[in-house]
Amino acid sequence: MRAKTALPAVAMTAVSMVLTLAVVMLWLGAAVPWPVALVVGLGIDGGWLATLAYERRLAAQGDHSTPVTAVGWGFGLIAASVLVAHALTAGGSAAWLAVAWLPLAAKALWLVHGLWERTALTPTALDAIRGIRQEARDEAAVARARLRAEAATEETRLEAVTGAGARVARVTATTAKTLADAWSTLERARAGEDTGRALTSVTTRVTPDVTTRWELPVWGPVEAMAALEGPALTDEVLDALVDEIRTSRTPPLSYREMATRFRTAGHSASEVRLRAAWKRVA
Incomplete structure:
Protein backbone atom coordinates (compact mmCIF):
# COMPACT_ATOMS: atom_id res chain seq x y z
CA MET A 1 0.00 0.00 0.00
CA ARG A 2 2.87 2.39 0.80
CA ALA A 3 4.45 1.71 -2.62
CA LYS A 4 1.15 2.42 -4.36
CA THR A 5 0.76 5.80 -2.66
CA ALA A 6 4.40 6.74 -3.34
CA LEU A 7 4.35 5.69 -7.01
CA PRO A 8 2.63 8.87 -8.35
CA ALA A 9 5.10 11.09 -6.47
CA VAL A 10 8.09 9.07 -7.75
CA ALA A 11 6.82 9.22 -11.33
CA MET A 12 6.14 12.96 -11.12
CA THR A 13 9.61 13.58 -9.64
CA ALA A 14 11.36 11.57 -12.38
CA VAL A 15 9.51 13.41 -15.13
CA SER A 16 10.29 16.77 -13.52
CA MET A 17 14.01 15.94 -13.23
CA VAL A 18 14.19 14.80 -16.85
CA LEU A 19 12.38 17.92 -18.04
CA THR A 20 14.59 20.19 -15.92
CA LEU A 21 17.79 18.59 -17.25
CA ALA A 22 16.52 18.79 -20.84
CA VAL A 23 15.49 22.42 -20.51
CA VAL A 24 18.84 23.41 -18.98
CA MET A 25 20.68 21.64 -21.80
CA LEU A 26 18.54 23.33 -24.45
CA TRP A 27 18.47 26.73 -22.82
CA LEU A 28 22.11 27.01 -21.75
CA GLY A 29 23.60 24.74 -24.41
CA ALA A 30 23.74 27.57 -26.92
CA ALA A 31 25.41 30.01 -24.51
CA VAL A 32 27.89 27.75 -22.70
CA PRO A 33 29.52 24.43 -23.46
CA TRP A 34 27.20 21.50 -23.05
CA PRO A 35 29.22 19.95 -20.18
CA VAL A 36 28.64 23.12 -18.19
CA ALA A 37 24.92 23.00 -18.99
CA LEU A 38 24.88 19.32 -17.99
CA VAL A 39 26.55 20.09 -14.68
CA VAL A 40 24.00 22.86 -13.97
CA GLY A 41 21.09 20.59 -14.79
CA LEU A 42 22.42 17.70 -12.74
CA GLY A 43 23.15 20.12 -9.90
CA ILE A 44 19.54 21.26 -9.77
CA ASP A 45 18.20 17.69 -10.02
CA GLY A 46 20.81 16.32 -7.59
CA GLY A 47 20.11 18.97 -4.96
CA TRP A 48 16.43 18.35 -5.27
CA LEU A 49 16.90 14.56 -5.07
CA ALA A 50 19.29 14.85 -2.08
CA THR A 51 16.91 17.02 -0.04
CA LEU A 52 14.04 14.70 -0.95
CA ALA A 53 16.00 11.64 0.21
CA TYR A 54 16.89 13.37 3.49
CA GLU A 55 13.25 14.35 4.08
CA ARG A 56 12.18 10.74 3.47
CA ARG A 57 14.77 9.42 5.94
CA LEU A 58 13.61 11.89 8.61
CA ALA A 59 9.99 10.92 7.94
CA ALA A 60 10.86 7.21 8.34
CA GLN A 61 12.37 8.07 11.76
CA GLY A 62 9.29 10.03 12.77
CA ASP A 63 11.18 13.32 12.62
CA HIS A 64 10.88 16.52 10.64
CA SER A 65 13.30 19.33 9.70
CA THR A 66 11.94 22.67 8.56
CA PRO A 67 15.23 23.85 6.95
CA VAL A 68 15.52 20.69 4.87
CA THR A 69 11.91 21.09 3.76
CA ALA A 70 12.54 24.73 2.85
CA VAL A 71 15.63 23.78 0.83
CA GLY A 72 13.67 21.08 -0.98
CA TRP A 73 10.93 23.56 -1.90
CA GLY A 74 13.66 25.98 -3.01
CA PHE A 75 15.05 23.44 -5.47
CA GLY A 76 11.52 22.80 -6.70
CA LEU A 77 10.97 26.52 -7.26
CA ILE A 78 14.32 26.75 -9.12
CA ALA A 79 13.35 23.89 -11.41
CA ALA A 80 9.92 25.42 -12.04
CA SER A 81 11.52 28.83 -12.70
CA VAL A 82 13.91 27.32 -15.22
CA LEU A 83 11.00 25.73 -17.06
CA VAL A 84 8.99 28.96 -17.02
CA ALA A 85 11.95 31.04 -18.17
CA HIS A 86 12.66 28.64 -21.03
CA ALA A 87 9.01 28.68 -22.03
CA LEU A 88 8.98 32.47 -22.18
CA THR A 89 12.19 32.76 -24.23
CA ALA A 90 11.83 29.81 -26.57
CA GLY A 91 9.33 28.94 -29.23
CA GLY A 92 6.26 26.91 -28.36
CA SER A 93 5.94 28.62 -24.98
CA ALA A 94 2.45 27.26 -24.39
CA ALA A 95 3.67 23.66 -24.43
CA TRP A 96 6.56 24.39 -22.06
CA LEU A 97 4.33 26.39 -19.71
CA ALA A 98 1.98 23.40 -19.59
CA VAL A 99 4.71 21.31 -17.93
CA ALA A 100 6.32 24.06 -15.85
CA TRP A 101 4.23 23.16 -12.80
CA LEU A 102 5.46 19.54 -12.62
CA PRO A 103 8.31 20.17 -10.08
CA LEU A 104 5.94 21.89 -7.63
CA ALA A 105 3.33 19.18 -8.22
CA ALA A 106 5.94 16.52 -7.41
CA LYS A 107 6.77 18.27 -4.11
CA ALA A 108 3.06 18.51 -3.29
CA LEU A 109 2.61 14.79 -3.94
CA TRP A 110 5.49 13.97 -1.59
CA LEU A 111 3.82 16.18 1.04
CA VAL A 112 0.55 14.29 0.65
CA HIS A 113 2.40 10.98 0.86
CA GLY A 114 4.05 12.10 4.12
CA LEU A 115 0.70 13.04 5.60
CA TRP A 116 -0.66 9.62 4.62
CA GLU A 117 2.28 7.88 6.26
CA ARG A 118 1.74 9.79 9.52
CA THR A 119 -1.90 8.71 9.65
CA ALA A 120 -1.58 5.23 8.16
CA LEU A 121 -2.51 2.20 10.27
CA THR A 122 -1.10 -1.29 10.22
CA GLY A 192 -97.30 -16.01 46.54
CA GLU A 193 -100.38 -16.56 48.67
CA ASP A 194 -100.86 -20.17 47.66
CA THR A 195 -97.26 -21.29 48.12
CA GLY A 196 -97.59 -22.18 51.79
CA ARG A 197 -100.90 -24.00 51.32
CA ALA A 198 -99.54 -25.95 48.37
CA LEU A 199 -96.47 -27.09 50.26
CA THR A 200 -98.53 -27.88 53.38
CA SER A 201 -100.96 -30.02 51.39
CA VAL A 202 -98.06 -32.05 50.12
CA THR A 203 -96.75 -32.84 53.63
CA THR A 204 -100.08 -33.20 55.45
CA ARG A 205 -100.08 -36.96 55.22
CA VAL A 206 -96.45 -37.15 56.32
CA THR A 207 -96.87 -34.97 59.41
CA PRO A 208 -100.50 -35.33 60.55
CA ASP A 209 -101.87 -33.00 63.25
CA VAL A 210 -98.96 -30.59 62.61
CA THR A 211 -99.44 -27.31 60.88
CA THR A 212 -96.24 -26.74 58.93
CA ARG A 213 -95.20 -23.30 57.82
CA TRP A 214 -92.91 -23.42 54.86
CA GLU A 215 -90.45 -20.66 54.12
CA LEU A 216 -88.22 -20.50 51.09
CA PRO A 217 -84.62 -19.24 51.38
CA VAL A 218 -84.10 -15.51 51.31
CA TRP A 219 -81.42 -14.04 49.13
CA GLY A 220 -79.27 -11.93 51.35
CA PRO A 221 -76.19 -11.88 53.57
CA VAL A 222 -75.87 -14.62 56.13
CA GLU A 223 -74.18 -14.01 59.45
CA ALA A 224 -72.60 -17.10 60.94
CA MET A 225 -73.42 -17.52 64.65
CA ALA A 226 -70.88 -19.17 66.87
CA ALA A 227 -72.17 -22.29 68.56
CA LEU A 228 -72.42 -21.95 72.32
CA GLU A 229 -71.73 -24.82 74.63
CA GLY A 230 -74.19 -25.40 77.43
CA PRO A 231 -76.51 -27.96 78.99
CA ALA A 232 -78.78 -29.76 76.54
CA LEU A 233 -82.36 -28.49 76.63
CA THR A 234 -85.29 -30.88 76.86
CA ASP A 235 -87.93 -30.82 74.16
CA GLU A 236 -90.44 -29.15 76.51
CA VAL A 237 -88.06 -26.37 77.50
CA LEU A 238 -86.90 -25.97 73.89
CA ASP A 239 -90.53 -25.74 72.70
CA ALA A 240 -91.30 -23.14 75.35
CA LEU A 241 -88.29 -21.01 74.42
CA VAL A 242 -89.07 -21.24 70.70
CA ASP A 243 -92.73 -20.30 71.26
CA GLU A 244 -91.77 -17.41 73.56
CA ILE A 245 -89.28 -15.98 71.09
CA ARG A 246 -91.64 -16.55 68.15
CA THR A 247 -94.57 -14.75 69.74
CA SER A 248 -92.50 -11.97 71.25
CA ARG A 249 -93.47 -9.79 68.30
CA THR A 250 -96.60 -9.27 66.30
CA PRO A 251 -96.84 -10.69 63.71
CA PRO A 252 -94.91 -13.77 64.93
CA LEU A 253 -91.28 -14.00 63.92
CA SER A 254 -90.14 -16.17 61.07
CA TYR A 255 -87.96 -19.18 61.71
CA ARG A 256 -84.86 -17.33 60.59
CA GLU A 257 -85.47 -14.42 62.94
CA MET A 258 -86.43 -16.76 65.79
CA ALA A 259 -83.26 -18.85 65.32
CA THR A 260 -81.11 -15.73 65.35
CA ARG A 261 -82.68 -14.44 68.56
CA PHE A 262 -82.54 -17.93 70.11
CA ARG A 263 -78.78 -18.21 69.62
CA THR A 264 -78.15 -14.56 70.46
CA ALA A 265 -79.83 -15.14 73.81
CA GLY A 266 -77.16 -17.78 74.59
CA HIS A 267 -79.25 -20.92 74.10
CA SER A 268 -77.73 -23.96 72.43
CA ALA A 269 -79.53 -26.54 70.29
CA SER A 270 -78.79 -28.34 67.07
CA GLU A 271 -80.40 -27.14 63.90
CA VAL A 272 -82.41 -30.36 63.60
CA ARG A 273 -83.89 -30.05 67.12
CA LEU A 274 -84.51 -26.33 66.71
CA ARG A 275 -86.31 -26.91 63.42
CA ALA A 276 -88.40 -29.71 64.97
CA ALA A 277 -89.36 -27.47 67.92
CA TRP A 278 -90.37 -24.74 65.50
CA LYS A 279 -92.60 -27.12 63.62
CA ARG A 280 -94.24 -28.27 66.86
CA VAL A 281 -95.06 -24.81 68.18
CA ALA A 282 -95.91 -23.27 64.82
Missing part, protein backbone atom coordinates in the same frame (compact mmCIF):
# COMPACT_ATOMS: atom_id res chain seq x y z
CA PRO A 123 -3.16 -4.16 8.78
CA THR A 124 -3.59 -5.53 12.30
CA ALA A 125 -5.10 -2.24 13.49
CA LEU A 126 -7.34 -2.05 10.42
CA ASP A 127 -8.55 -5.60 11.04
CA ALA A 128 -9.23 -4.73 14.69
CA ILE A 129 -11.20 -1.63 13.64
CA ARG A 130 -13.23 -3.66 11.15
CA GLY A 131 -13.90 -6.26 13.83
CA ILE A 132 -15.04 -3.62 16.32
CA ARG A 133 -17.36 -2.03 13.78
CA GLN A 134 -18.79 -5.40 12.80
CA GLU A 135 -19.31 -6.30 16.45
CA ALA A 136 -21.09 -2.99 17.04
CA ARG A 137 -23.34 -3.61 14.03
CA ASP A 138 -24.08 -7.15 15.25
CA GLU A 139 -24.95 -5.93 18.75
CA ALA A 140 -27.20 -3.22 17.34
CA ALA A 141 -28.98 -5.74 15.11
CA VAL A 142 -29.43 -8.16 18.02
CA ALA A 143 -30.76 -5.35 20.22
CA ARG A 144 -33.25 -4.30 17.55
CA ALA A 145 -34.37 -7.91 17.07
CA ARG A 146 -34.75 -8.36 20.83
CA LEU A 147 -36.82 -5.19 21.14
CA ARG A 148 -39.05 -6.23 18.26
CA ALA A 149 -39.51 -9.71 19.76
CA GLU A 150 -40.32 -8.28 23.20
CA ALA A 151 -42.80 -5.85 21.67
CA ALA A 152 -44.49 -8.66 19.73
CA THR A 153 -44.60 -10.86 22.86
CA GLU A 154 -46.07 -8.04 24.94
CA GLU A 155 -48.65 -7.34 22.26
CA THR A 156 -49.63 -11.02 22.15
CA ARG A 157 -49.85 -11.15 25.96
CA LEU A 158 -52.02 -8.05 26.11
CA GLU A 159 -54.31 -9.44 23.42
CA ALA A 160 -54.61 -12.74 25.32
CA VAL A 161 -55.29 -10.98 28.64
CA THR A 162 -57.83 -8.67 27.02
CA GLY A 163 -59.58 -11.58 25.33
CA ALA A 164 -59.65 -13.61 28.56
CA GLY A 165 -60.98 -10.61 30.46
CA ALA A 166 -63.71 -10.11 27.88
CA ARG A 167 -64.70 -13.78 28.11
CA VAL A 168 -64.77 -13.64 31.91
CA ALA A 169 -66.88 -10.49 31.78
CA ARG A 170 -69.34 -12.15 29.40
CA VAL A 171 -69.58 -15.29 31.54
CA THR A 172 -70.00 -13.20 34.70
CA ALA A 173 -72.73 -11.12 33.10
CA THR A 174 -74.53 -14.25 31.89
CA THR A 175 -74.22 -15.92 35.31
CA ALA A 176 -75.43 -12.81 37.11
CA LYS A 177 -78.44 -12.54 34.83
CA THR A 178 -79.28 -16.23 35.29
CA LEU A 179 -78.91 -15.96 39.07
CA ALA A 180 -80.99 -12.81 39.17
CA ASP A 181 -83.75 -14.50 37.16
CA ALA A 182 -83.63 -17.54 39.49
CA TRP A 183 -83.87 -15.43 42.64
CA SER A 184 -86.63 -13.35 41.07
CA THR A 185 -88.60 -16.53 40.42
CA LEU A 186 -87.88 -17.74 43.97
CA GLU A 187 -89.01 -14.43 45.45
CA ARG A 188 -92.26 -14.52 43.47
CA ALA A 189 -92.89 -18.06 44.70
CA ARG A 190 -92.13 -17.02 48.26
CA ALA A 191 -94.43 -14.03 48.09
Whole structure:
Protein backbone atom coordinates (compact mmCIF):
# COMPACT_ATOMS: atom_id res chain seq x y z
CA MET A 1 0.00 0.00 0.00
CA ARG A 2 2.87 2.39 0.80
CA ALA A 3 4.45 1.71 -2.62
CA LYS A 4 1.15 2.42 -4.36
CA THR A 5 0.76 5.80 -2.66
CA ALA A 6 4.40 6.74 -3.34
CA LEU A 7 4.35 5.69 -7.01
CA PRO A 8 2.63 8.87 -8.35
CA ALA A 9 5.10 11.09 -6.47
CA VAL A 10 8.09 9.07 -7.75
CA ALA A 11 6.82 9.22 -11.33
CA MET A 12 6.14 12.96 -11.12
CA THR A 13 9.61 13.58 -9.64
CA ALA A 14 11.36 11.57 -12.38
CA VAL A 15 9.51 13.41 -15.13
CA SER A 16 10.29 16.77 -13.52
CA MET A 17 14.01 15.94 -13.23
CA VAL A 18 14.19 14.80 -16.85
CA LEU A 19 12.38 17.92 -18.04
CA THR A 20 14.59 20.19 -15.92
CA LEU A 21 17.79 18.59 -17.25
CA ALA A 22 16.52 18.79 -20.84
CA VAL A 23 15.49 22.42 -20.51
CA VAL A 24 18.84 23.41 -18.98
CA MET A 25 20.68 21.64 -21.80
CA LEU A 26 18.54 23.33 -24.45
CA TRP A 27 18.47 26.73 -22.82
CA LEU A 28 22.11 27.01 -21.75
CA GLY A 29 23.60 24.74 -24.41
CA ALA A 30 23.74 27.57 -26.92
CA ALA A 31 25.41 30.01 -24.51
CA VAL A 32 27.89 27.75 -22.70
CA PRO A 33 29.52 24.43 -23.46
CA TRP A 34 27.20 21.50 -23.05
CA PRO A 35 29.22 19.95 -20.18
CA VAL A 36 28.64 23.12 -18.19
CA ALA A 37 24.92 23.00 -18.99
CA LEU A 38 24.88 19.32 -17.99
CA VAL A 39 26.55 20.09 -14.68
CA VAL A 40 24.00 22.86 -13.97
CA GLY A 41 21.09 20.59 -14.79
CA LEU A 42 22.42 17.70 -12.74
CA GLY A 43 23.15 20.12 -9.90
CA ILE A 44 19.54 21.26 -9.77
CA ASP A 45 18.20 17.69 -10.02
CA GLY A 46 20.81 16.32 -7.59
CA GLY A 47 20.11 18.97 -4.96
CA TRP A 48 16.43 18.35 -5.27
CA LEU A 49 16.90 14.56 -5.07
CA ALA A 50 19.29 14.85 -2.08
CA THR A 51 16.91 17.02 -0.04
CA LEU A 52 14.04 14.70 -0.95
CA ALA A 53 16.00 11.64 0.21
CA TYR A 54 16.89 13.37 3.49
CA GLU A 55 13.25 14.35 4.08
CA ARG A 56 12.18 10.74 3.47
CA ARG A 57 14.77 9.42 5.94
CA LEU A 58 13.61 11.89 8.61
CA ALA A 59 9.99 10.92 7.94
CA ALA A 60 10.86 7.21 8.34
CA GLN A 61 12.37 8.07 11.76
CA GLY A 62 9.29 10.03 12.77
CA ASP A 63 11.18 13.32 12.62
CA HIS A 64 10.88 16.52 10.64
CA SER A 65 13.30 19.33 9.70
CA THR A 66 11.94 22.67 8.56
CA PRO A 67 15.23 23.85 6.95
CA VAL A 68 15.52 20.69 4.87
CA THR A 69 11.91 21.09 3.76
CA ALA A 70 12.54 24.73 2.85
CA VAL A 71 15.63 23.78 0.83
CA GLY A 72 13.67 21.08 -0.98
CA TRP A 73 10.93 23.56 -1.90
CA GLY A 74 13.66 25.98 -3.01
CA PHE A 75 15.05 23.44 -5.47
CA GLY A 76 11.52 22.80 -6.70
CA LEU A 77 10.97 26.52 -7.26
CA ILE A 78 14.32 26.75 -9.12
CA ALA A 79 13.35 23.89 -11.41
CA ALA A 80 9.92 25.42 -12.04
CA SER A 81 11.52 28.83 -12.70
CA VAL A 82 13.91 27.32 -15.22
CA LEU A 83 11.00 25.73 -17.06
CA VAL A 84 8.99 28.96 -17.02
CA ALA A 85 11.95 31.04 -18.17
CA HIS A 86 12.66 28.64 -21.03
CA ALA A 87 9.01 28.68 -22.03
CA LEU A 88 8.98 32.47 -22.18
CA THR A 89 12.19 32.76 -24.23
CA ALA A 90 11.83 29.81 -26.57
CA GLY A 91 9.33 28.94 -29.23
CA GLY A 92 6.26 26.91 -28.36
CA SER A 93 5.94 28.62 -24.98
CA ALA A 94 2.45 27.26 -24.39
CA ALA A 95 3.67 23.66 -24.43
CA TRP A 96 6.56 24.39 -22.06
CA LEU A 97 4.33 26.39 -19.71
CA ALA A 98 1.98 23.40 -19.59
CA VAL A 99 4.71 21.31 -17.93
CA ALA A 100 6.32 24.06 -15.85
CA TRP A 101 4.23 23.16 -12.80
CA LEU A 102 5.46 19.54 -12.62
CA PRO A 103 8.31 20.17 -10.08
CA LEU A 104 5.94 21.89 -7.63
CA ALA A 105 3.33 19.18 -8.22
CA ALA A 106 5.94 16.52 -7.41
CA LYS A 107 6.77 18.27 -4.11
CA ALA A 108 3.06 18.51 -3.29
CA LEU A 109 2.61 14.79 -3.94
CA TRP A 110 5.49 13.97 -1.59
CA LEU A 111 3.82 16.18 1.04
CA VAL A 112 0.55 14.29 0.65
CA HIS A 113 2.40 10.98 0.86
CA GLY A 114 4.05 12.10 4.12
CA LEU A 115 0.70 13.04 5.60
CA TRP A 116 -0.66 9.62 4.62
CA GLU A 117 2.28 7.88 6.26
CA ARG A 118 1.74 9.79 9.52
CA THR A 119 -1.90 8.71 9.65
CA ALA A 120 -1.58 5.23 8.16
CA LEU A 121 -2.51 2.20 10.27
CA THR A 122 -1.10 -1.29 10.22
CA PRO A 123 -3.16 -4.16 8.78
CA THR A 124 -3.59 -5.53 12.30
CA ALA A 125 -5.10 -2.24 13.49
CA LEU A 126 -7.34 -2.05 10.42
CA ASP A 127 -8.55 -5.60 11.04
CA ALA A 128 -9.23 -4.73 14.69
CA ILE A 129 -11.20 -1.63 13.64
CA ARG A 130 -13.23 -3.66 11.15
CA GLY A 131 -13.90 -6.26 13.83
CA ILE A 132 -15.04 -3.62 16.32
CA ARG A 133 -17.36 -2.03 13.78
CA GLN A 134 -18.79 -5.40 12.80
CA GLU A 135 -19.31 -6.30 16.45
CA ALA A 136 -21.09 -2.99 17.04
CA ARG A 137 -23.34 -3.61 14.03
CA ASP A 138 -24.08 -7.15 15.25
CA GLU A 139 -24.95 -5.93 18.75
CA ALA A 140 -27.20 -3.22 17.34
CA ALA A 141 -28.98 -5.74 15.11
CA VAL A 142 -29.43 -8.16 18.02
CA ALA A 143 -30.76 -5.35 20.22
CA ARG A 144 -33.25 -4.30 17.55
CA ALA A 145 -34.37 -7.91 17.07
CA ARG A 146 -34.75 -8.36 20.83
CA LEU A 147 -36.82 -5.19 21.14
CA ARG A 148 -39.05 -6.23 18.26
CA ALA A 149 -39.51 -9.71 19.76
CA GLU A 150 -40.32 -8.28 23.20
CA ALA A 151 -42.80 -5.85 21.67
CA ALA A 152 -44.49 -8.66 19.73
CA THR A 153 -44.60 -10.86 22.86
CA GLU A 154 -46.07 -8.04 24.94
CA GLU A 155 -48.65 -7.34 22.26
CA THR A 156 -49.63 -11.02 22.15
CA ARG A 157 -49.85 -11.15 25.96
CA LEU A 158 -52.02 -8.05 26.11
CA GLU A 159 -54.31 -9.44 23.42
CA ALA A 160 -54.61 -12.74 25.32
CA VAL A 161 -55.29 -10.98 28.64
CA THR A 162 -57.83 -8.67 27.02
CA GLY A 163 -59.58 -11.58 25.33
CA ALA A 164 -59.65 -13.61 28.56
CA GLY A 165 -60.98 -10.61 30.46
CA ALA A 166 -63.71 -10.11 27.88
CA ARG A 167 -64.70 -13.78 28.11
CA VAL A 168 -64.77 -13.64 31.91
CA ALA A 169 -66.88 -10.49 31.78
CA ARG A 170 -69.34 -12.15 29.40
CA VAL A 171 -69.58 -15.29 31.54
CA THR A 172 -70.00 -13.20 34.70
CA ALA A 173 -72.73 -11.12 33.10
CA THR A 174 -74.53 -14.25 31.89
CA THR A 175 -74.22 -15.92 35.31
CA ALA A 176 -75.43 -12.81 37.11
CA LYS A 177 -78.44 -12.54 34.83
CA THR A 178 -79.28 -16.23 35.29
CA LEU A 179 -78.91 -15.96 39.07
CA ALA A 180 -80.99 -12.81 39.17
CA ASP A 181 -83.75 -14.50 37.16
CA ALA A 182 -83.63 -17.54 39.49
CA TRP A 183 -83.87 -15.43 42.64
CA SER A 184 -86.63 -13.35 41.07
CA THR A 185 -88.60 -16.53 40.42
CA LEU A 186 -87.88 -17.74 43.97
CA GLU A 187 -89.01 -14.43 45.45
CA ARG A 188 -92.26 -14.52 43.47
CA ALA A 189 -92.89 -18.06 44.70
CA ARG A 190 -92.13 -17.02 48.26
CA ALA A 191 -94.43 -14.03 48.09
CA GLY A 192 -97.30 -16.01 46.54
CA GLU A 193 -100.38 -16.56 48.67
CA ASP A 194 -100.86 -20.17 47.66
CA THR A 195 -97.26 -21.29 48.12
CA GLY A 196 -97.59 -22.18 51.79
CA ARG A 197 -100.90 -24.00 51.32
CA ALA A 198 -99.54 -25.95 48.37
CA LEU A 199 -96.47 -27.09 50.26
CA THR A 200 -98.53 -27.88 53.38
CA SER A 201 -100.96 -30.02 51.39
CA VAL A 202 -98.06 -32.05 50.12
CA THR A 203 -96.75 -32.84 53.63
CA THR A 204 -100.08 -33.20 55.45
CA ARG A 205 -100.08 -36.96 55.22
CA VAL A 206 -96.45 -37.15 56.32
CA THR A 207 -96.87 -34.97 59.41
CA PRO A 208 -100.50 -35.33 60.55
CA ASP A 209 -101.87 -33.00 63.25
CA VAL A 210 -98.96 -30.59 62.61
CA THR A 211 -99.44 -27.31 60.88
CA THR A 212 -96.24 -26.74 58.93
CA ARG A 213 -95.20 -23.30 57.82
CA TRP A 214 -92.91 -23.42 54.86
CA GLU A 215 -90.45 -20.66 54.12
CA LEU A 216 -88.22 -20.50 51.09
CA PRO A 217 -84.62 -19.24 51.38
CA VAL A 218 -84.10 -15.51 51.31
CA TRP A 219 -81.42 -14.04 49.13
CA GLY A 220 -79.27 -11.93 51.35
CA PRO A 221 -76.19 -11.88 53.57
CA VAL A 222 -75.87 -14.62 56.13
CA GLU A 223 -74.18 -14.01 59.45
CA ALA A 224 -72.60 -17.10 60.94
CA MET A 225 -73.42 -17.52 64.65
CA ALA A 226 -70.88 -19.17 66.87
CA ALA A 227 -72.17 -22.29 68.56
CA LEU A 228 -72.42 -21.95 72.32
CA GLU A 229 -71.73 -24.82 74.63
CA GLY A 230 -74.19 -25.40 77.43
CA PRO A 231 -76.51 -27.96 78.99
CA ALA A 232 -78.78 -29.76 76.54
CA LEU A 233 -82.36 -28.49 76.63
CA THR A 234 -85.29 -30.88 76.86
CA ASP A 235 -87.93 -30.82 74.16
CA GLU A 236 -90.44 -29.15 76.51
CA VAL A 237 -88.06 -26.37 77.50
CA LEU A 238 -86.90 -25.97 73.89
CA ASP A 239 -90.53 -25.74 72.70
CA ALA A 240 -91.30 -23.14 75.35
CA LEU A 241 -88.29 -21.01 74.42
CA VAL A 242 -89.07 -21.24 70.70
CA ASP A 243 -92.73 -20.30 71.26
CA GLU A 244 -91.77 -17.41 73.56
CA ILE A 245 -89.28 -15.98 71.09
CA ARG A 246 -91.64 -16.55 68.15
CA THR A 247 -94.57 -14.75 69.74
CA SER A 248 -92.50 -11.97 71.25
CA ARG A 249 -93.47 -9.79 68.30
CA THR A 250 -96.60 -9.27 66.30
CA PRO A 251 -96.84 -10.69 63.71
CA PRO A 252 -94.91 -13.77 64.93
CA LEU A 253 -91.28 -14.00 63.92
CA SER A 254 -90.14 -16.17 61.07
CA TYR A 255 -87.96 -19.18 61.71
CA ARG A 256 -84.86 -17.33 60.59
CA GLU A 257 -85.47 -14.42 62.94
CA MET A 258 -86.43 -16.76 65.79
CA ALA A 259 -83.26 -18.85 65.32
CA THR A 260 -81.11 -15.73 65.35
CA ARG A 261 -82.68 -14.44 68.56
CA PHE A 262 -82.54 -17.93 70.11
CA ARG A 263 -78.78 -18.21 69.62
CA THR A 264 -78.15 -14.56 70.46
CA ALA A 265 -79.83 -15.14 73.81
CA GLY A 266 -77.16 -17.78 74.59
CA HIS A 267 -79.25 -20.92 74.10
CA SER A 268 -77.73 -23.96 72.43
CA ALA A 269 -79.53 -26.54 70.29
CA SER A 270 -78.79 -28.34 67.07
CA GLU A 271 -80.40 -27.14 63.90
CA VAL A 272 -82.41 -30.36 63.60
CA ARG A 273 -83.89 -30.05 67.12
CA LEU A 274 -84.51 -26.33 66.71
CA ARG A 275 -86.31 -26.91 63.42
CA ALA A 276 -88.40 -29.71 64.97
CA ALA A 277 -89.36 -27.47 67.92
CA TRP A 278 -90.37 -24.74 65.50
CA LYS A 279 -92.60 -27.12 63.62
CA ARG A 280 -94.24 -28.27 66.86
CA VAL A 281 -95.06 -24.81 68.18
CA ALA A 282 -95.91 -23.27 64.82
